[in-house]
Amino acid sequence: MAIYDHQPYENWLFSAEILTDEQSKELHEHLLTCEHCRCLAAGWQDVELELKAAPAVAPAPGFASRWQVRLNAGRARRAQRQAVYFLVFSIGGAVLLLVALGILVWPVFQSPYPFLLAVASRITFAYTVSNTITSVLETLSKATLEVIPPMLWLALIVVLGSLSVVWVFALRKLAYVRRIL
Amino acid sequence: MQENESDWLSRAQAGDPDAFTQVVEMYQTPVYNLCYRMLNNAGDAEDAAQETFLRAFQSIRRYDRSRSFPTWLLSIAAHYCIDQIRKRRMAIVSMEDLPYPELADGSPGPEATVSRKEERKQIQGILNSLQPVDRAAVVMYYWYEMSYEEIGQALNLSLSAVKSRLHRARRAMVEEWITHEQNSPSSVRNSHGNLRSPAI
Numbered sequence: 087m088a089i090y091d092h093q094p095y096e097n098w099l100f101s102a103e104i105l106t107d108e109q110s111k112e113l114h115e116h117l118l119t120c121e122h123c124r125c126l127a128a129g130w131q132d133v134e135l136e137l138k139a140a141p142a143v144a145p146a147p148g149f150a151s152r153w154q155v156r157l158n159a160g161r162a163r164r165a166q167r168q169a170v171y172f173l174v175f176s177i178g179g180a181v182l183l184l185v186a187l188g189i190l191v192w193p194v195f196q197s198p199y200p201f202l203l204a205v206a207s208r209i210t211f212a213y214t215v216s217n218t219i220t221s222v223l224e225t226l227s228k229a230t231l232e233v234i235p236p237m238l239w240l241a242l243i244v245v246l247g248s249l250s251v252v253w254v255f256a257l258r259k260l261a262y263v264r265r266i267l
Numbered sequence: 268m269q270e271n272e273s274d275w276l277s278r279a280q281a282g283d284p285d286a287f288t289q290v291v292e293m294y295q296t297p298v299y300n301l302c303y304r305m306l307n308n309a310g311d312a313e314d315a316a317q318e319t320f321l322r323a324f325q326s327i328r329r330y331d332r333s334r335s336f337p338t339w340l341l342s343i344a345a346h347y348c349i350d351q352i353r354k355r356r357m358a359i360v361s362m363e364d365l366p367y368p369e370l371a372d373g374s375p376g377p378e379a380t381v382s383r384k385e386e387r388k389q390i391q392g393i394l395n396s397l398q399p400v401d402r403a404a405v406v407m408y409y410w411y412e413m414s415y416e417e418i419g420q421a422l423n424l425s426l427s428a429v430k431s432r433l434h435r436a437r438r439a440m441v442e443e444w445i446t447h448e449q450n451s452p453s454s455v456r457n458s459h460g461n462l463r464s465p466a467i
Binding site: 096097100101102125126129130132133136137138140142143144145146149150152153154156157160 | 284288291292295296297299300303304312313316317320321324389390393405409410430433434437438440441442444445448
């Protein structure tokens with residue numbers, strides 16, 4: 087019998103599908119005459135029995151405890167790795183910043199006199215400007231004091247003080263939540 | 268039990284490692300057995316099972332509660348073991364050269380014990396002759412009685428691919444079994460007393 091003649095019977099033997107009555111009968115008749123398929127069927131019967139009889143193998147006792155130890159070790163390793171990454175990143179960043187600063191400052195080190203001159207002229211300019219502003223403010227305040235009489239100053243202070251008191255009370259009133267019984 | 272499992276899973280998904288330890292306690296044997304049947308070595312199986320639970324713990328937040336948890340867990344274990352077998356194959360030898368493991372056997376009588384051990388070694392040897400994915404499918408089908416759909420989900424295979432892989436695996440296992448029987452002088456009858464012909 088050619089190999090392909092066994093094909094449907096082998097399919098039925100190994101498919102694990104439920105055969106129809108007709109297919110069962112056909113297979114039965116074929117097995118009576120075919121040594122090859124009979125051998126396969128017997129072998130499969132044994133293998134299936136062994137597979138179904140084989141027990142589930144359990145791990146050695148304390149598996150969950152070993153898992154916890156492994157989990158903690160993994161976490162510690164990860165934390166250590168993160169710390170190393172952080173350190174490397176920080177040192178790398180600092181080195182980069184230093185390099186950038188060096189590139190910026192390098193021309194100053196090469197010829198410091200123009201830089202020092204520029205700094206001195208900036209300081210002088212700032213001093214002159216602040217002196218000018220101070221003298222202008224002084225002149226203005228003197229002129230104002232001469233124009234406004236002392237009674238008006240007093241009235242202005244009283245009004246501003248009263249407004250401050252009103253503002254504080256209003257704030258307290260709004261800030262406290264009214265309790266409803 | 269189901270309620271406990273659901274509660275533990277919820278807590279584990281919220282990041283509670285103690286709850287996940289309960290899950291480890293619950294599923295250690297199925298996961299270890301799958302790893303053992305796949306890798307055929309107690310030490311490797313322990314490593315693989317531990318790694319499976321670590322990976323499961325790390326990705327538990329991504330676990331979809333509408334899916335079966337054992338299927339999800341066994342899927343992680345199977346994929347890890349398949350990778351290990353492929354690495355191992357690339358690194359060293361054919362699995363045929365590896366020794367069969369010693370399995371604990373509770374059956375009485377020294378003769379019966381020896382006979383059962385032989386058969387279990389033989390069944391493990393037969394499993395080792397299969398392709399890694401086929402082996403995973405066989406273990407899931409025969410040890411965990413998973414449906415074709417569940418096996419397909421776990422191994423990322425279509426339904427027809429699962430059927431065809433199981434068919435091919437059964438055929439390969441029988442051929443390996445017959446070869447072993449022919450080479451073994453003491454195996455005119457099998458342990459169940461069957462003659463070398465099927466019950467037709």
